[in-house]
Amino acid sequence: MTDQIAVVGGVDTHTDFHQAAVIDSIGRHLATAPFPTTPDGYCRLLEWMRMHGDVLAVGVEGTGAFGSELARFLRASEVAVVDVDRPDRKARRANGKSDPVDAYAAATAVLSGRAQGRPKTRDGIVEAIRSLRVVRRSAVKSRTQTINQIRTLIVSAPAEVRERLRSLPTYQLIAQLARSRPGADLADPTCAVRTALRRLARRYQHLTQEIADADAELDPLVAQAAPGLMDLIGVGAETAAQLGASP
Known part of the structure; x- marks a missing residue:
């Protein structure tokens, strides 16, 4: 292009594709297009935005979820990324869902200053802790469900089973x-x-x-990420992860 103008990008993120949009520095809608959520798709998205001008920043919905990998790619490409809140669900239902409209809205939110959120990094040791805590949380939840199922079965079991088990503490019962x-x-x-x-x-x-x-996997990671918290009496790896080491 002959005259390089300043533009702002916006992205409405999804599982299999992202809808991108570009506006100029006074908010005029320039273009919108979908791109697949693949490494090649991210490259094409950024190249497409740069075809329209000098990219000042890109507003990305869901930098902690569907947009996490795109946000990583843009930061690695030295593009400023702004985390944009998804439109209110009630408003979406009332006005109808439109991916291009949402992408333009993300770009406009950045240009106007309404969106100023720092993107979730989803990398480094904090991301490692987050992933491992997903497994731990689901195991804790499943274990609670399991002991509840055991107690329920005991209550309705024949007397010869119920009377022998009902008063046992959990560790003895198991x-x-x-x-x-x-x-x-x-x-x-x-x-x-x-x-x-x-x-x-x-x-x-x-x-x-x-x-x-x-816990054995998390302990050294949390101690590295939040050593001050781990030094406190009564604070274990899970509590420290919740307070200071998780995103």
Whole structure:
């Protein structure tokens, strides 16, 4: 192009494609186009924006989710990235969803100064901690569901099973059920409930080990990312990750 103008980009992000838009320095809509969420697609998106002028900044929706890899690519390409909040869902329903409109809105939010959010980095040690905590959280949730299922089964179990198990603390209950021998006649309700309880108990043990493994992996990372928090009495890796090491 003969006259290099200043432009601002906006991106409405999705799983398989991103809708990009470009506006000039006074907010005029210049162009919009979709690009695949692949390394080649990110290159083409940036080249396309630069065809329209000198890119001052790009507003990206969801830099912590669908737009995370694009945001990383743009930063690596020395392009200023601004995190843009997604449009209000109620407003979207009322006005209709339009990817080009949302992309232009992202660019306009950057130009007007309404969007000034710092993009979530999604890299380095904090990203490593975030990924490992996903596994730990799901294991903790599943373990809680498992012990609740065990307690529920005990409440409705035949008396000979219920009375022997109902007063045991969790650690004794799990150990006893995991090593139990329920029998082979699954048509018998007592045998069936004992079999179910043993399987749930062994699931509980497996999840407990999974949580312990996650803690062993997280401890050195969190100590590196948030050493001050880890030095506090009563603050473990999970609490420190929530307070200071997670994005």
